[in-house]
Amino acid sequence: MNESIIRLDQIRFHYSGEERNILNELSLQIGKGDIVAILGPNGVGKTTLLHLILGWLRPEEGTIFLNERAISDYRRKEMGKLTGLVPQDEHITFEYSLLEYVLHGRYPHLRSLESPGPEDRKIAQRALERVGMGELADRPVTHLSGGEKQLVLIARSLTQDPAVILLDEPMSNLDIANKLIIINILRSLKREGVTVLFTTHEPEIAATLCDSVILMGRDKHIEQGKSGDILTGEALSRIYRVPVKIVRAEGKSFIQWY
Amino acid sequence: MDKLKKLVYLFLFLIGLIALSLFTGRYPAPGLMNPKLLQTDALALKLVVNLRMPRILTSLLLGSVLAGSGLVFQMIFSNPLVEPGFLGVSQGAAFGAAFAIIFFGSSLILIQSSAAFFAMAGLAVSYFIARRIRYGGWILRLILSGIAVSALFSAGLGLMKFAADPMSQLPEITFWLLGGLWSVTWRDFFIILPVSALSLIITFLMRWKLNILNLDDETAYSLGISPERDRILFLFTATAATAAVISVSGIVNWVGLIVPHLARRYFRSDTRYSVPAAMMMGAIFTLVCDTIARTFFSGEIPLGILTSLIGALLFLIVLTGKQVEAGR
Numbered sequence: 001m002n003e004s005i006i007r008l009d010q011i012r013f014h015y016s017g018e019e020r021n022i023l024n025e026l027s028l029q030i031g032k033g034d035i036v037a038i039l040g041p042n043g044v045g046k047t048t049l050l051h052l053i054l055g056w057l058r059p060e061e062g063t064i065f066l067n068e069r070a071i072s073d074y075r076r077k078e079m080g081k082l083t084g085l086v087p088q089d090e091h092i093t094f095e096y097s098l099l100e101y102v103l104h105g106r107y108p109h110l111r112s113l114e115s116p117g118p119e120d121r122k123i124a125q126r127a128l129e130r131v132g133m134g135e136l137a138d139r140p141v142t143h144l145s146g147g148e149k150q151l152v153l154i155a156r157s158l159t160q161d162p163a164v165i166l167l168d169e170p171m172s173n174l175d176i177a178n179k180l181i182i183i184n185i186l187r188s189l190k191r192e193g194v195t196v197l198f199t200t201h202e203p204e205i206a207a208t209l210c211d212s213v214i215l216m217g218r219d220k221h222i223e224q225g226k227s228g229d230i231l232t233g234e235a236l237s238r239i240y241r242v243p244v245k246i247v248r249a250e251g252k253s254f255i256q257w258y
Numbered sequence: 259m260d261k262l263k264k265l266v267y268l269f270l271f272l273i274g275l276i277a278l279s280l281f282t283g284r285y286p287a288p289g290l291m292n293p294k295l296l297q298t299d300a301l302a303l304k305l306v307v308n309l310r311m312p313r314i315l316t317s318l319l320l321g322s323v324l325a326g327s328g329l330v331f332q333m334i335f336s337n338p339l340v341e342p343g344f345l346g347v348s349q350g351a352a353f354g355a356a357f358a359i360i361f362f363g364s365s366l367i368l369i370q371s372s373a374a375f376f377a378m379a380g381l382a383v384s385y386f387i388a389r390r391i392r393y394g395g396w397i398l399r400l401i402l403s404g405i406a407v408s409a410l411f412s413a414g415l416g417l418m419k420f421a422a423d424p425m426s427q428l429p430e431i432t433f434w435l436l437g438g439l440w441s442v443t444w445r446d447f448f449i450i451l452p453v454s455a456l457s458l459i460i461t462f463l464m465r466w467k468l469n470i471l472n473l474d475d476e477t478a479y480s481l482g483i484s485p486e487r488d489r490i491l492f493l494f495t496a497t498a499a500t501a502a503v504i505s506v507s508g509i510v511n512w513v514g515l516i517v518p519h520l521a522r523r524y525f526r527s528d529t530r531y532s533v534p535a536a537m538m539m540g541a542i543f544t545l546v547c548d549t550i551a552r553t554f555f556s557g558e559i560p561l562g563i564l565t566s567l568i569g570a571l572l573f574l575i576v577l578t579g580k581q582v583e584a585g586r
Contacts (some may be wrong), residue, residue, distance in 0.1 A: 017392075046450065054476070054479065055479070055481055056475075056476045056479045056480070076482050076483060077287045077482040078478075078482070078486050079482055080480070080481050081482065081483015084480060084481075085476060085477060086482035087474065087476065087477055090473070090474055090477060091474055093337065093338065093472070094333070094335045094336075094338070094472065094522060094527035095522070095524065095526060095527050096469075096527045096528060097435065097526065097528075099528075100469075100526070102468055104469055104473065104481065107467075107481040107482060107483065108481055108482035109472050110466075113463050113464060114466075114467075115465075115466035115530050160481065166480075220489060254414070256529065
């Protein structure tokens with residue numbers, strides 16, 4: 001693993017009003033420039049983990065470090081330049097053009113009271129082109145399908161240009177062609193030195209794409225390691241509690257679960 | 259058309275209307291006054307300078323504050339159905355005015371102060387109750403507590419009306435609730451000017467940020483904003499100005515709800531353009547309504563009735579009309 005950019009030290013967290021701990025004494029590290037997938041059953045705390053790293057949720061115990069500095073010590077705008085979030089879905093009430101919407105990603109780079117200029121528009125336009133929606137820049141964002149919306153949210157994060165991108169099931173609504181677009185974007189982000197952390201329910205994608213994988217089980221047991229070492233049929237069977245087999249063919253892993 | 263150009267046209271239209279309105283009224287006869295009259299008729303000059311000018315300027319402040327604050331509220335609550343008075347502010351002002359009419363007589367300054375005081379109290383109580391509600395997200399909590407506080411004030415208002423002297427106090431309360439600018443003087447204008455102007459300037463300068471505050475909380479946070487802190491700053495700024503203007507005008511409905519819709523329809527949602535558009539359209543709308551109110555009939559029609567009537571009709575026409583293409 002590369003030198004770590006994110007480090008979680010003995011994190012404990014539970015939502016107020018709920019008895020159970022979502023995370024218990026969780027420690028892990030993410031290497032700089034790595035692509036890392038988080039896998040685990042629904043409701044196990046994958047999104048919670050992303051929100052903790054973002055600073056949006058605060059752990060009850062333990063510290064989260066970004067570049068070896070506690071994230072609570074960062075100013076808000078500094079954090080905005082360093083970490084971006086691509087939510088799984090987003091509630092959009094008002095009509096914006098795609099370009100205007102994606103431009104919101106420039107916020108941490110602007111001075112206070114400043115609004116985005118021509119250079120920012122170029123960056124946003126390029127981000128839209130990267131997700132294959134460059135020609136739709138003028139379309140209203142309220143008229144998008146679920147998959148298109150996901151692409152736009154990713155474009156906004158590219159516009160934000162952070163050092164770490166956190167993506168919450170970025171491919172859940174996408175067809176295979178668009179999944180491939182995202183996979184290629186994540187790969188090129190890695191080449192640019194950006195650290196990528198995403199949650200997914202697709203072990204195959206994790207296996208082909210990721211430097212390391214985090215497996216979260218319901219028993220709060222967390223495993224982290226190289227995808228080849230960790231993504232075994234045995235481990236997946238254990239965390240999902242259904243029999244899973246991994247079949248290798250043509251140098252790729254396929255999982256069989258039904 | 260370029261949005262910036264559209265804003266400039268809107269501004270020129272507003273200036274034209276102000277000039278027109280200055281010479282419109284019922285002196286010397288209903289309709290337009292010849293500007294030359296100002297040089298010969300001392301009464302005409304007095305009328306224009308001491309009555310029409312403060313009244314027109316106040317209507318501009320009223321309209322731009324209500325519409326601008328309405329847009330701020332709708333963006334922050336991500337809800338196109340909220341208006342600037344809904345956090346207990348309008349009902350608080352109404353209660354405050356009725357309270358003053360009954361207990362302090364009909365001193366205008368006391369009615370205005372009491373309306374402004376209870377309007378701000380409405381916001382403060384809504385805010386503190388929202389913080390104590392253990393249910394739902396921050397926005398839902400504010401909306402719920404705003405509804406409850408408004409209901410409490412309107413119950414109080416009902417009680418005031420019930421207790422009021424039906425010959426003298428009740429009509430005065432009713433009149434205040436219908437809204438109007440007939441009593442406005444330079445003094446009123448200068449009292450509300452600082453708060454209103456400050457709020458308009460702050461909102462205008464910070465307007466692009468409203469786009470970010472409209473996003474889901476965690477997304478806004480991830481872009482480097484503190485959503486709750488900034489939302490409270492905007493809410494307070496918008497509400498303080500709303501309380502100030504309605505303390506003078508009484509309850510003027512629909513401007514804060516409808517004009518932001520019109521602004522978004524013609525300028526799209528990006529607050530860089532929709533905020534100044536809403537402010538100017540609000541000013542135009544209130545100015546037109548108030549000019550009609552004081553010109554068409556010898557007994558003045560309360561402004562609130564006209565804004566509701568014209569606003570609702572305009573709303574229906576625009577929303578059922580053909581799709582307007584929003585330029586870039």
